[in-house]
Amino acid sequence: MSTTILSTRGLTKTYGDGESLVRAVDGVDLDVAAGETVAVMGPSGCGKSTLLHLVGGLDRPTAGEIHLAGRRVDQLTERTLARLRRTDVGFVFQAFHLMDELTVVENVELPALLAGRSPRAARARATELLRRVGLAAKAAALPTALSGGQRQRVAVARALSNEPVLVLADEPTGNLDSAATLDVLRLFEELHEAGQTLVIVTHDERIAATADRLISMRDGAFVDETRLTGGTSGRLGALAELEG
Amino acid sequence: MQQEVVLALLAKEPSHGYQLRARLRQALGPVGEAMNAGQVYVVLTRLEKAGLVTTESPAPATAKDTADRKTYALTAKGQHRVAEWLTEVSWPKPDLAEFHLKLVAAAAAGLADPLSIVDTQRRELLRRLREAQRAAMAEPDGSDAALLLEGIVLRLQADLRWLEACERSWTTRRSAP
Amino acid sequence: MGRLLLIARLAGRDLRRRPAEAALLLLAITAATTTLTLGLVMHGVAGDPYQRTREASAGPDVVASVMPDPVTGAPADPAVLTELSGADEIAASSGPFPVAGTTVEVGGRTADVQAVGRPAEPADVDRPIVTDGEWLGGGDGVVVEAAFADALGIEAGDTVTLGGESVEVAGIAVTAAMTPYPAASCLVVCTPITINGEPVRDMAVDVLEEPGLIWVGESMATSLAADPDDLAYVSYLRLDDPDAAQAFADARIPNGPMDAMLEPWPHIYEQVTHIERNAQRVLLTGAWLLGILAVASVAVLVGGRMADQTRRVGLLKAVGGTPGLVAAVLLAEYVLVALVAAAAGLVAGGLTAPAITDRAAGLLGGAATPSLTAATVATVTAVALGVAVVATFVPAVRAARTSTVAALNDAARPPRRVGWLIALSARLPVAVLIAVRVAGRRPRRVALSIASMTVTVSGIVAALAANAELNTQLASDPDPRMERLGDVLAVITVTLVALAAVNTVVATWATVLDVRYSSAVTRALGATPAQLAAGLSLAQVLPAFLGAVLGSAGGPLLYDAVDQDDVVLPPAWWLVAVVVGVVVAVSALTVVPARLAARRPVAPMLQGELA
Numbered sequence A: 001m002s003t004t005i006l007s008t009r010g011l012t013k014t015y016g017d018g019e020s021l022v023r024a025v026d027g028v029d030l031d032v033a034a035g036e037t038v039a040v041m042g043p044s045g046c047g048k049s050t051l052l053h054l055v056g057g058l059d060r061p062t063a064g065e066i067h068l069a070g071r072r073v074d075q076l077t078e079r080t081l082a083r084l085r086r087t088d089v090g091f092v093f094q095a096f097h098l099m100d101e102l103t104v105v106e107n108v109e110l111p112a113l114l115a116g117r118s119p120r121a122a123r124a125r126a127t128e129l130l131r132r133v134g135l136a137a138k139a140a141a142l143p144t145a146l147s148g149g150q151r152q153r154v155a156v157a158r159a160l161s162n163e164p165v166l167v168l169a170d171e172p173t174g175n176l177d178s179a180a181t182l183d184v185l186r187l188f189e190e191l192h193e194a195g196q197t198l199v200i201v202t203h204d205e206r207i208a209a210t211a212d213r214l215i216s217m218r219d220g221a222f223v224d225e226t227r228l229t230g231g232t233s234g235r236l237g238a239l240a241e242l243e244g
Numbered sequence B: 001m002q003q004e005v006v007l008a009l010l011a012k013e014p015s016h017g018y019q020l021r022a023r024l025r026q027a028l029g030p031v032g033e034a035m036n037a038g039q040v041y042v043v044l045t046r047l048e049k050a051g052l053v054t055t056e057s058p059a060p061a062t063a064k065d066t067a068d069r070k071t072y073a074l075t076a077k078g079q080h081r082v083a084e085w086l087t088e089v090s091w092p093k094p095d096l097a098e099f100h101l102k103l104v105a106a107a108a109a110g111l112a113d114p115l116s117i118v119d120t121q122r123r124e125l126l127r128r129l130r131e132a133q134r135a136a137m138a139e140p141d142g143s144d145a146a147l148l149l150e151g152i153v154l155r156l157q158a159d160l161r162w163l164e165a166c167e168r169s170w171t172t173r174r175s176a177p
Numbered sequence C: 001m002g003r004l005l006l007i008a009r010l011a012g013r014d015l016r017r018r019p020a021e022a023a024l025l026l027l028a029i030t031a032a033t034t035t036l037t038l039g040l041v042m043h044g045v046a047g048d049p050y051q052r053t054r055e056a057s058a059g060p061d062v063v064a065s066v067m068p069d070p071v072t073g074a075p076a077d078p079a080v081l082t083e084l085s086g087a088d089e090i091a092a093s094s095g096p097f098p099v100a101g102t103t104v105e106v107g108g109r110t111a112d113v114q115a116v117g118r119p120a121e122p123a124d125v126d127r128p129i130v131t132d133g134e135w136l137g138g139g140d141g142v143v144v145e146a147a148f149a150d151a152l153g154i155e156a157g158d159t160v161t162l163g164g165e166s167v168e169v170a171g172i173a174v175t176a177a178m179t180p181y182p183a184a185s186c187l188v189v190c191t192p193i194t195i196n197g198e199p200v201r202d203m204a205v206d207v208l209e210e211p212g213l214i215w216v217g218e219s220m221a222t223s224l225a226a227d228p229d230d231l232a233y234v235s236y237l238r239l240d241d242p243d244a245a246q247a248f249a250d251a252r253i254p255n256g257p258m259d260a261m262l263e264p265w266p267h268i269y270e271q272v273t274h275i276e277r278n279a280q281r282v283l284l285t286g287a288w289l290l291g292i293l294a295v296a297s298v299a300v301l302v303g304g305r306m307a308d309q310t311r312r313v314g315l316l317k318a319v320g321g322t323p324g325l326v327a328a329v330l331l332a333e334y335v336l337v338a339l340v341a342a343a344a345g346l347v348a349g350g351l352t353a354p355a356i357t358d359r360a361a362g363l364l365g366g367a368a369t370p371s372l373t374a375a376t377v378a379t380v381t382a383v384a385l386g387v388a389v390v391a392t393f394v395p396a397v398r399a400a401r402t403s404t405v406a407a408l409n410d411a412a413r414p415p416r417r418v419g420w421l422i423a424l425s426a427r428l429p430v431a432v433l434i435a436v437r438v439a440g441r442r443p444r445r446v447a448l449s450i451a452s453m454t455v456t457v458s459g460i461v462a463a464l465a466a467n468a469e470l471n472t473q474l475a476s477d478p479d480p481r482m483e484r485l486g487d488v489l490a491v492i493t494v495t496l497v498a499l500a501a502v503n504t505v506v507a508t509w510a511t512v513l514d515v516r517y518s519s520a521v522t523r524a525l526g527a528t529p530a531q532l533a534a535g536l537s538l539a540q541v542l543p544a545f546l547g548a549v550l551g552s553a554g555g556p557l558l559y560d561a562v563d564q565d566d567v568v569l570p571p572a573w574w575l576v577a578v579v580v581g582v583v584v585a586v587s588a589l590t591v592v593p594a595r596l597a598a599r600r601p602v603a604p605m606l607q608g609e610l611a
């Protein structure tokens, strides 16, 4: 039995009130086990990003509970939330959100520096992570000189900087072409194999299909859950219409 | 499998059956794994009968390994056929109409919930997508097979999106009779 | 025509879209133009009325006087003056006239006066010009010097008590032969008399304090003196060559108390205009400093705005605006603001100038409001326009040149990368790390902040030094005009500080906007709001600190340049206090915008599709 890293109960976030009340997230119960990759899929505007922001402490819920790594985090002060983001969570965004004036390695070491690591330790960790995402050669480059896929890999490396218990990715391939998407998926797969817990929200079926578990979201609520592990195999030939 | 595929593989130079099989496997990667080893020889035999391919057996031929030792080559007619095939614009069409009619019929007769049919289908396609995607991820960049897998993945993705549209459509139909 | 209208409409609309910024711009430029107007008006005042008075009143080139020996009481000898009038260089002369020291009483106030006995008929040299009433008519009427009359509230036709007797004031007059009250030179014995630096207390004759000037009939002058031996005498001399007056006086420096004392006209002129010229120098320097600050503030405002406006520029260009049109719209906005600021500055300066230049009605035209000449209006307007054009030119051209596509995509100005700063900051505490990196993104803005703080602190330090010197002078020689100079200094200092405060807030605001995106990312990566707020605030404080240090070195230099007298360096602890004060003030000014920015919710910013 694996431990639960993340669990939410009745998680709700509303915007506005009265006539214009929007239930961005509406009573979500989510449990993520250690080492699991969970994909949350749904159409644009169904509340995926909001859910991720709540879970990662970037935003506060209107109601409900969030337990992260055995700690209740929905009532924390802004300051404690910042520490939580620093140590327990790593974010990967659709728009990468790298700092253009910092080199690749400086971007990756930034969370470690913010967490008060020594410059030397932060740099060593960043270099190691860049090697892991296959971008050691680009350490001194500026993000603007990288392709979209490479930038997103840098962003993933940055998310791993402080060895978070949970990596949260918001449409990580939304800005990428098919080949770059494959690169990022491979990277997520490697993380998965290394035991990293991942929650990915996306409307890209390819990411969803590679997750252990796929949750469908509509209008702020979970409507379906599919476990994709196991199942059919050896049917690729059928896909290519080779048989018959 | 299309006869023309095997024919075209012979256009470069006369080859042994096992050479053809290796070339196919390389181009198809994991997709070709399900391919029956004898399939190529079945096709070659048909082509020979149709006069598109000639064979040449090295002497002395032994009964045992005939098939493997033979060299296949294109005839003039075969070459003509290959050239013709390359200019064709035929395209495999996914049979969406069948699935669509399945939903319509199920709903009309009240035999089954179209939404659950969509859902089951979606799960199936997701499994296939997962498999194709994993195969693609395992493939080295730039291999012939990777390109084929990408095509399969994109295709499945398109199918899944259509299923999503089906689901939306049948949900609204159900809620507004 | 239609084009101009279009430009004006677009510019006007953009200004209305951001009224607060437009108001700040207006404020910054108006402060500079007001000060400049004051400086220029002062410039016109200094010198001019004295020359006019001198010409109209047949003013003397040299004033010669003899007085009784203040220590022994030996009487003055008018023959010394008569002899002097016979010198070769003399073209004309009048006098010697008797002068009696006495007191005047009017409306309960008593003041010392020196009463000069004059005949009724006009003299060849020094014919005081009557501005009210009439000149001595041979009767008992007296004529009062205009500045003195003004100070005591005396008007023609009043009755005053002179030396115990009631007399009627026949008229009020101005003269070029003496500095107007209260800086009059002494024809009789005045305080303080010092011999070898020691004040002489025990004197044989009455000693007057800050005497006013009154013209009386000759016989009255004699009768006003308690003893005829107490009379002093004055002669007014015109030379063949007025420019030789100083040399004439230098050649006849008195050897003893009985010798004639000579005051050449340039000395009177110097006395009359000294304070005005000081005030003018202070004001012009102040105007320059304020002008520089205004440019800095406008540049930051405009730079910050331009970053925001890239998209608008893109839209303008996408619908067919030429780069010229775009630049014209942007320039038109600031030119509009500059014109309004110039007008406001001229009005404000014109209205306040009399308060500073009003040095009593001692000279012809001296009491009149100094007028705004066409040249002043032109200069002020040109400077205001210059400020606007200089500050907007580079950004306007850059915005106009931006590729339409890039502008539409709102590719804001890419941040600069200063590698060594980034590497250095990695070793610093988180708040300082954030501050250094925030500042490092915009080296030009930092330079501007440093420059603006250098200017401000230089101005403050120079003003403090000047004020300190003024206070020591005032302690020994109280003079309302000097006090007014102190007021001018205070006004300039306050304006400098206010403008610097506006600059700081504007720069902080621009920075906060500029880094709102990377702030959001930094917070997502785990920086606390407190760290971020401290970083944003420090990003302003660091350049301000540098500027303050530079400014406290530059202040004495500036003071030295403005005041040719000996420079009294302000004590070191002042400078330290100023630097500390700047740091505290800038922290206080930035803390609110920085905290607000640091507490803003992160999520919406990160949702943006494009970085």
Ligand SMILES: Nc1ncnc2c1ncn2[C@@H]1O[C@H](COP(=O)(O)OP(=O)(O)O)[C@@H](O)[C@H]1O
Pocket: A015, A016, A022, A023, A024, A042, A043, A044, A045, A046, A047, A048, A049, A050, A051, C604
């Ligand atoms: N700051 C906000 N204020 C008001 N409404 C918001 C805000 N953020 C998100 N929403 C609304 O909440 C819903 C969910 O948004 P979001 O989580 O971004 O969806 P998704 O990421 O799935 O596209 C949307 O309807 C959106 O308009």
Ligand SMILES: [Mg+2]
Pocket: A045, A048, A049, A050, A170, A171
């Ligand atoms: Mg989203």
